Amino acid sequence: MILELIKADITTIKADAIVNAANSSLLGGGGVDGAIHRKGGKEILKACIEIRNKQGKCKTGNAVITTAGNLPARYVIHTVGPVWNGESEKNNALLADCYRNSLALAIENGIKVIAFPNISTGIYHFPKNNAADIAIATVNNFAEKEKIEKVIFVCFDDENYELYLQKLNK
Ligand code: AR6
Numbered sequence: 001m002i003l004e005l006i007k008a009d010i011t012t013i014k015a016d017a018i019v020n021a022a023n024s025s026l027l028g029g030g031g032v033d034g035a036i037h038r039k040g041g042k043e044i045l046k047a048c049i050e051i052r053n054k055q056g057k058c059k060t061g062n063a064v065i066t067t068a069g070n071l072p073a074r075y076v077i078h079t080v081g082p083v084w085n086g087e088s089e090k091n092n093a094l095l096a097d098c099y100r101n102s103l104a105l106a107i108e109n110g111i112k113v114i115a116f117p118n119i120s121t122g123i124y125h126f127p128k129n130n131a132a133d134i135a136i137a138t139v140n141n142f143a144e145k146e147k148i149e150k151v152i153f154v155c156f157d158d159e160n161y162e163l164y165l166q167k168l169n170k
Contacts (some may be wrong), residue, residue: 041067061097081120
């Protein structure tokens with residue numbers, strides 16, 4: 001598995017799948033979620049509603065997959081990050097679940113190239129340094145990592161980009 005870092009808007013990335021930092025309603029929101037639904041069009045929301053009707057809300061740490069609608073990617077994997085509340089052990093484990101469950105779902109769907117945003121580090125206020133460590137370690141330690149060709153960490157804000165740059169070049 002190759003790890004790549006780029007500073008970009010994830011909606012512009014042509015990967016097999018891009019990951020969305022969603023909320024448990026799966027019905028859209030602000031941040032990267034808002035951008036994905038806005039640019040991807042209503043096919044994504046339609047698919048999310050179908051999933052909700054079938055299995056209810058998406059629990060924190062879990063992931064579901066839909067079409068990517070009008071986006072250049074093929075699929076969107078929606079995962080629900082934890083809202084940072086200071087309970088680091090619990091929040092850290094849930095954030096790791098997001099990366100792990102998204103990768104597992106990717107493999108189930110034959111996805112080889114997957115792009116992640118910095119889950120939970122925006123509206124959900126997860127400390128960025130800590131979140132970057134968890135994201136990189138979880139991807140690196142993923143049991144079936146040889147089944148994925150490339151993971152792209154897509155940073156949008158300068159702070160996350162600088163953190164990932166340092167950590168990935170170590
Ligand atoms: N492309 C890539 N990364 C982005 C983009 C983009 N277009 N826009 C923002 N980011 P956030 P969360 C980065 O707030 O903290 C929504 O309302 C941003 O710089 O999108 O997991 C959902 O519906 C930050 O580093 O997600 C939930 O209710 C990262 O994406 C809630 O926000 C995550 O920020 C989820 O909060």
